[in-house]
Amino acid sequence: MSAIPQPLQGMSDIISPEVEVWQTLETRAREVLARFDFREVRTPIVEMASVYLHSLGDTSDIVQKQMYAFETRGGKQVCLRPEGTAGVMRHLAGRGQEAQDARVYYMGPMFRAERPQAGRRRQFHQLGVECMGPPTPEQDAEVIALQAALFEAWELGPVSFQLNTRGSPEDFPRILEGLRGELEARKSDLCEDCQRRMDSNVLRVLDCKVPGCKEIVQELSPITTWMDPASLEYFDRVRKTLDLLKVPYEVNPLLVRGLDYYQHSIWEVTSTALGAQDALSGGGRYRMAMGKAELEGVGFGIGMERVLLALSEAQQAKFSVDAKPLVMLVAQNDAAREANLSLAADLRRAGLRVRMDLTGKSMKAQMKAAGRQNAATVLIRGEAELTAGTVQWRDMSNSEQQEVTLEKVVGLLVK
RNA sequence: GUGGGUAUAGCUCAGUUGGUUAGAGCGCCAGUUUGUGGCACUGGAGGCCGCGGGUUCAAAUCCCGUUACUCACCCCA
The missing domain is CATH 3.30.930.10 (Bira Bifunctional Protein; Domain 2)
Known part of the structure; x- marks a missing residue:
């Protein structure tokens, strides 16, 4: 394992x-x-690391510790893109x-x-x-x-x-200064993270989830003030x-x-x-x-x-059930299975979704597989149908079955 | 980077205070008189119990480590 x-x-x-x-x-x-x-x-999934280093802000966590960065054999510093905007800007610049x-x-x-x-x-x-x-x-x-x-x-x-x-x-400078000024007096009441944020990223204090911080934030002036x-x-x-x-x-x-x-x-x-x-x-x-x-x-x-x-x-x-209905071809013997290969080719060319057994399973097993795979229609051929040039057409939803000639099969299925 | 939970068959899970061939349901394969599904019955395949080490006469079960999954923090979509 x-x-x-x-x-x-x-x-x-x-x-x-x-x-x-x-x-x-x-x-x-x-x-x-x-x-x-x-x-x-x-845009490419791999870019020069510099594409992100300067554009995202050098202090963001993405740049600091979340980038999948490596050096190419040629010595270039590259990384897997951590977001999409910078790559597009690189293209447009x-x-x-x-x-x-x-x-x-x-x-x-x-x-x-x-x-x-x-x-x-x-x-x-x-x-x-x-x-x-x-x-x-x-x-x-x-x-x-x-x-x-x-x-x-x-x-x-x-x-x-x-x-x-x-x-x-x-x-920005007025907002940051204003916020820091109002928060300074309450600094000891803020959570540890927010005390750190006051220096690194004051704005983040505003959406802190800690209840104590939330209360303090409510009393601050809105940033539009500045x-x-x-x-x-x-x-x-x-x-x-x-x-x-x-x-x-x-x-x-x-x-x-x-x-x-x-x-x-x-x-x-x-x-x-x-x-x-x-x-x-x-x-x-x-x-x-x-x-x-x-x-x-x-x-x-x-x-x-x-x-x-x-x-x-x-x-x-x-959203998942948009697949076309499945047609399953079932054969009684080898000769019928060979004939079904040609039939499958015709049906697929006509745009139908078609599957058939290729291993020589019993008809019962083939029918069981048809049921399991949710086939809408099963076309069955044995000796009798081969000589008659027909197939048994079985509607799996109601188990109704009738014999139809080979020429009509494609037309009936496509409509 | 930090913390909690989890790890047993393909899937969902049992497995009692450590005790001898590790179980169930579903799924899978094959049959129930030989040209046909979904129901029912019968049989079968499939697990060194995540990996490594330790304690013990004995470990899926206890201890340590490790990896992955999962949830939350940080941060972000």
């Missing part, structure tokens, strides 16, 4: 019937994305006007070396969207509307859209546009997001169907340096594993 290799920790094979759920989600997503006129971009207008999306695996838990894997899959261009509140709202359309297409049930603003980069009027005006227009686009949301003044590159609109989608990791998706407007290029855009990433977890069993079953 120990000799058989297992997948790496936090990575797993995705198999039927679950893989059909993935396929359905992906297909529906592509339809929605096309309606908003977004195009797919497929230096592309001038083309990049200015980009509306792109990606789907695929990301890698972070964390301890796995419910809704968190080391290899996980994200669907991400990046919309470039000048920062307008209307653009932010349109991207949020796209995200809402995705969840609607997936029939995900009730999800909560939570929206907030981080203000402009000019606001924002420029222009930033507040920006946020108002995002909200107005969302109303016009008929996207329901709620403002959560305590919402913060982990990555440094966000500014102005940030949002999260959560589901009560999930455990501790209840965020299905997170997004926001960002500005990112990539080499000497500076890019700004708005986008979001959706954790596909979490979407699957949030889907009810019933919905998953519904």
Whole structure:
């Protein structure tokens, strides 16, 4: 047993019937994305480590300890992508006007070396969207509307859209200073983590789950206190546009997001169907340096594993049963089995899903297999049918059986 | 990186205060008069009880280590 290799920790094979759920989600997503006129971009899974080092913020945990990084034989520092935005920015950087207008999306695996838990894997899959261009509140709202359309297409049930603003980069120092100032007096009442956060990442104090911290946070001034009027005006227009686009949301003044590159609109989608990791998706407007290029855009990433977890069993079953009905060919003897090989070729060419026994099992065993595999139709041939040029057509749902000529079989099955 | 729980047949699990050939259900294979499924009955295959070490006359059962799974923290999708 120990000799058989297992997948790496936090990575797993995705198999039927679950893989059909993935396929359905992906297909529906592509339809929605096309309606908003977004195009797919497929960037490499391995990039130069520098692509992430500078863009995600050097202090984030992702960069500090979660990257699968290694050195190539040529001595290059590379890593498996821990998220999608930076790779897309690497692609767009230096592309001038083309990049200015980009509306792109990606789907695929990301890698972070964390301890796995419910809704968190080391290899996980994200669907991400990046919309470039000048920062307008209307653009932010349109991207949020796209995200809402995705969840609607997936029939995900009730999800909560939570929206907030981080203000402009000019606001940041005032916000951090303001927060630290108000927290300083209460520092000894904060949990250990939050005392550490006061230096490393003050904003994170706002969404601490420890009850004592929550109380303190309630008494703080909202971060909008330290924002420029222009930033507040920006946020108002995002909200107005969302109303016009008929996207329901709620403002959560305590919402913060982990990555440094966000500014102005940030949002999260959560589901009560999930455990501790209840965020299905997170997004926001960002500005990112990539080499000497500076890019700004708005986008979001959706954790596909979490979407699957949030889907009810019933919905998953519904998404799985889209396979075509199965036709099973049953043979009484070798001659019939050989004839069935040709029949199988014809039926498959006609687009039907066909299986047959190739090992010479008894008819009883073949019928049993047909039942187990949920065949809709069984075509049976023995000596009598071979000489007559017919097959026995058995409808497995009601056990009704009749003899039909070979010429008619394809036509009957295809309709 | 930190902490809790779990690890016995393909799957879901029993296994009493350590005791001799390790069990059940489902699934699988074959039969119940030889050209036919789903029900029922009969029989069969399949486990060095995660891996390594220790205690003991004796370990699935007790002790230590290790790996994986799982849940939570940190952090994040």
